Amino acid sequence: MKFSYFPGCSLKGTGRAYEESLLAVCRALGVEVLELDDWNCCGATAYMAVSEAAGYMMNTRNLALAERDSHELLAPCNACYLSLKKTQHYIAEYPSVAAQATGALAAEKLSYTGKVKVRHPLDVLVNDVGLPAIKKAVKQPLKGFKVAPYYGCQIVRPFAEFDDQQNPVLMDKLFQALGAEVVRYPLKTRCCGGSLTGTLGEVGQRLSFILLNEAQRRGATCVATVCPLCQFNLDSYQAEMSRQWSPVRMPVVYFTQLLGLALGLDEKALGLQRCIVPLPAQEVHA
C-alpha cells in the first residue's frame, strides 16, 4: 500500500506530533507514504475567502503533483483535506472553476485530469488496512482509556465521503477495536472555533471549551482528534478557559497517537511529549 502524502503547514509546525505519530503508525502497519515534492500551502479557509482563483490553483498544483506520482493522496489535516476535495468537486461541477484552477499548471509541465483520489488517514487506516489487521497488530490494548472521539467539521462537511455526515463512527470503531471504551459524544462534529480562538478568543475559545467541558462531563479521560487545528485549540488554551469559565483539564491527542500506543510504539516516537496537557502516565503504561 503506497500513498502520496500532503502534510500541510500545520503538521510541520504546531501539529508535528500528528506527522510523527502518523508516519510511525503507517510504518508499523505497512503503509508506505511518499511526501509530495515541494508542495504548497492549501490556502485553508483564509486564502479561498480572499482570492478565489489562486485558492483553487494552489490546490490544483498539489493535486497535479500527486497525479504525477500516480498514487492516492493522503491528507491528514481536515482543512487541507477539505480544500483539496472542494477544488476537485468544483472543477468537476463548474467549467469556469476548471478553466481557472488548471490555468497555472503549464509552467511546471504539470497536468490535472481529476483521477487522483484524496484520502484522509482515518479512512485509509480503518477501511484499507482494516480493523482485523489492526487488531492483529495490537500489542497493548487501550485498557482503561475512555475516549471522546472528536471529528471536527471539515472531514464531514460539506462532503462526507467515507463516514456518516451527522454521526461519523470510524474513530469509535477503531478505538473499540483497540480495547478502549468510547464515550458517547454528540458534539463530535461541532465546530472547535477554528482560527477564531486566536482572533477573537472569547468567541473561539468558548466553542472549544464547550467541547472539552462536555467530554469531561461524560467521563472521558481523553479527547481524540483527526485535525491539527482542533488539537491545538482544545489542548493549548485550557489554562485560559479554566480561568474564564470553569476548570477543565483534558488530554487531547491525535487518533494516530492512541493507535500507536496500542501498537506498542514508543511514546516519544508518537510525539506524546508534545501534548500541553499530558496523557496520565498510568494510562500510557497500562
Place this chain on the structure above:
Amino acid sequence: MMPLTPTLKFDAERDPSFPKQIMARPGGEKLFGCIQCGTCSATCPVSIYMDYTPRQIMALTRAGFKDEVLRSRTIWLCASCYACTVDCPKEIKITDIMYALKRRAIQDGVYPKRFPIPVLAREFFKMVRRRGRVTESELVVRLMLQTNWLGMVKMWRQGLNLIRTGRFSLKPERMRHAEALQPIFAGGEPHLATRTPRHPWEAES
C-alpha cells in the same frame, strides 16, 4: 427638528445588481431559493455574536442592501464549519456566499481594517505569497502585534508551553522553490507576472 430616518429602504437606495454579482460565484446560484426558514442561523455556532444572522444576510444580499452586508461583522465571524451549507433545506451554499461577500468587501475596501479576523487573513495571504507555506507561530505573532499586543503578554503561558513542547517554529516554513507559485498569483497567466497588482492586498506583499 429631529432628523427623520426611514427604517426601510426605497428602491433607489438598493443595488439590484449586487445579488446577481454574488450569485455569479460558484455556490451562490441558489440564493433566490432562500425561504428564510432560519435553519442557518440556528445551526451556526457563532450567530449569537453576529450583527446580522446568516438568515438576515441572505435576505439583505438578495434585496440588494450592499452596504449593510459588506460592512457587517457577520461575514468575518464565519468559522467555515459548513453547518449551514449542509443543513440548508434549499441547498444554498451559504459558506461560499460568505466567502464571496468577504472577497467583495476587500475589493471594495469596506472591510473592518482593524478587526483581527481580516488582519489574520491578510497576514496569511502575504505569507503564502512570500514563501508558499505558512508558519503558524509567526502568523500569530504578526496578528497580535497589529491587533492586541497586550494580549500577547497575556498569552505568555501558552507561548512557553509551545516552546517547551517543540511546537513553536523559529525557522519559517517555506517551499524550496516558492517562485513556482508565481504563475498562480499572476492569475494563471505567466506573461502577466509583472502586471500591476489586482488584489488590494498584493501591493503589501
